[in-house]
Amino acid sequence: MRTIFRAPALGLAACLALTACGGGTPADTPAAQAPTTAPAEDAATATLTIWADQKRSETLKPFAEAFAKENGIKAEVVAVAQNQQQTFVTASQAGKGPDVLVGAHDWIGNLVQNGLIDPIQLTEDQLSGYVDVARKAVTYDGQVYGIPYAVENLALFRNTDLAPKAPQTFDELVETGKKLKEAGRVEEILGYTISQQDGQSGDTYHMYPLYTSGGGYLFGTKPNGDPDPADLGVGTPESIAAFEKVAALGEKGAGALKRSFTSDNSAALFADGKTAFLVAGPWRLADVRTAGVKYDVTPVPPFKGGDPARSFVGVQAFFVASKGQNKALAQEFVTNTLATPEVAQALFDAEPRMPALKTALAYAAGKDPDVAKFEAAAADGVPLPAIPQMVAVWGPFNTLIHAVVKGEPVAPAVKAAGKAIAEQLGQTG
């Protein structure tokens, strides 16, 4: 009797707490949004919350603490390991989001349609301090929504022992790779990420340079510079022609591109000297350097007689949350502290990504010769589209890449992907 009684009581207590919490959460929101008119004595309790990924949060911590000390407030840098965009959306909507968010520029479209980030008003002078592609990337619908700090794009890594001369065209690259393979010096013609990590669908991000060099495009451009979802480039004759060129390098063609290549295993091939070429971003620099391979970095070469091979440029930026509790502080921190060259340099020292601020870029280029090489590779790059409609592209386009590389008939596959994207865009657009 005694033991029977006690255990359920504890269980009850636990679920009581749970139901109480469950009932309470939705009702919290209005209170959280009410304007705070706290008296000045409460100042010490104001806390500026910053969300960043693990690496960035470590670097930003001292800057946040210095800012907090200067303004007599508290600052908290929270490392959000996974699923940052979705976590931010959910938490902000529940009134529990941060004041400042560190993230990628292609989140902007979705965050704006959810009303979760504010434009940042910068003067022309301030804006001109950033590299062009970064400025373009954080501008959405004519407004600047984030302060960019780093730029990432694809480039061609080349093993200089195996291939001393940088190929001028992609055809030349494949030729060189083939010869090396026939001579038994390498196992693969090149390392080129075709598949997502799951091996089951293609990788649009990595395919984009070849697709654009073949003459394809995803979306047209609106007069204000944003991508235009009404002008879909997938399914056009140009896109079919582009994928014909990709198919010629695929499993039933030259065998240079294979579905079994993922980002990880293609980088491992290059690091082990089993291939002379690798198309990857600056995030692979550390691996390549650790492996001790002699390498050089050049832009991804275009097809012979083709358009430039445009790499998608991803820009990392700081955002001010619309539903943060301390918006004025957040704006102050973002525009006056995070936008300084000191922060950009500290971030570069923590991880070698090309800084978006020109002065910091000069500093980085002085420290690391590869920075200038990636900068050169970014010259033809375009910002990853930030419009929410991009979500409709990934799935069908990824599938299309797999079909083409596998050697399926190109034209029907491209048309089917174009149709699937158009249908998804039309459904709610």
Added chain:
Amino acid sequence: MTMLQTPARRRRAGTGAPPPRTRNWPGSASGVAGRVLALGLILGIAVWAAVPLVSSGAWTGVAITAVATGIALYAYLSPRRLPAKYLLPTTFLLVAFQVFPVLYTMSLALTNIGDGHLGSKQEAITAIETSSVRREAGSAEFRLTVAERDGALVFLLADPATRATYAGTPDGLRPLDGAVPGPGGRIAAADGYTVLTGAQAAARSAEITALTVPVDGGAIRSQGLTRAYQGKAVLAYDAGCDCVTGEGRIWRSDETQGRFVAADGHALPQGWQVGVGLANLTAALTNPKINAHFAGVFAWNLVYAVGVVVLTAALGVAAALVLHHRRMRGVRAYRTLIVLPYAMPAFAMLLVWRDMFNTDFGLINRLLGLHTDWLGTPLTARLSVLLVQLWLGFPYMFLVATGALQTIPDEYLEAAEVDGASPWQRFRQVTLPLLLLALAPLLVSSFAFNFNNFNGVFLVTSGGPFPSDNPTVGATDLLITYTFRLAFGQQGAEYGLAAAMSIYVYLIVAVISIIGFRRTRAFKEVT
């Protein structure tokens, strides 16, 4: 337990009277203390839950807490009401983890909640107006000092180009004389104004953001605590026509879509959540894009769930029978090995399997010297996901079957042997029916689990391979992975549609499970 009871027993023995069968609580001092502690805990948690609810004015939450606490005290403050003592915790858990989520899912299915439609209309209007504020091109950027006068906020503004100084309030901009210049071109002090310290300004952050100083052709707003700019809200909401105007256009509120739509069909991106009735539920049935592939996906889903259950049960039972044999040696070591897959985190194992299936670099092809594109063709991909789930799932069946085998009395089998039954007959007629008695309910629940085994498919094949002429439905897609892509793969997340789809999946699983459980009762009658 026994020790605790002794004093009471001794006392009763001492009195010599029959133990009083009254409403008295049985038990010792420590027992009473334990009960007091538990009740205190209930009350403590109730208060802990209620305080934030009261302070935020969430009266529904307060009421739920009060009622729940009341019921708990009613049940546990009396030595009677024994059934309630058992029923209450399970009922609460059922409500918290089953009923509430189901009802919540159903309520979501009736709305258009999703990306772009998360909040209220008021939030959407705020977002539209805020994001439409544009800096006047080429206008001065003021150095800002936040000050106050008689408790009201004032912007002390310095124009670095002209060196002019102003005081800005909601009433407008006035020139300011006698301002003391400070570092960074900002005003350090001014007569009649109290400059706020960083901490004071921080505390009034929301007020500072909200303050606009009207000037010709726009307004001056703060950008942080030290800068201000002149800008103009391009879009404005007009309550009179329930519309947003600006840039020479009008976007009228459309309460069925939950967004502002212009005459030409252009909609502002920021929408709000509205009820859409049964639209999501009917969309699943009538929208050709959704239901076109339903039959094919459903059929494979059934094959997958049944296949996994049959295969895991067969292998699990077979392994258990082998290890149950009297002359088997090293049983303990084998059992440990067999249970190993069950003890590993399924999530990680699924990813490892996925990489083992890689055509060029995967372990399977390398070991067998093959060049099979396992996950690339429909048939091999389906076999692969079945194989992976067999590996992950059979140890469970093995464990259950091992336990059940030990409860089957040897006499039955011996009797059968005496009657001249062959080993196969003994298994078929005696062991298997008795085993199934124990296994059948678990087979049904295993079916329900595997019918919705999202991880088992999504982490290995992502639903693929996809036919090149139709990238929306893959060969290994289950209903749950297919609907996941539908609901989250388009214009961001569409929670309303996802909720509607999950209701259908839930209904299908429920119906099949009910039939299954009915059938298992039939087994009982056979034996």
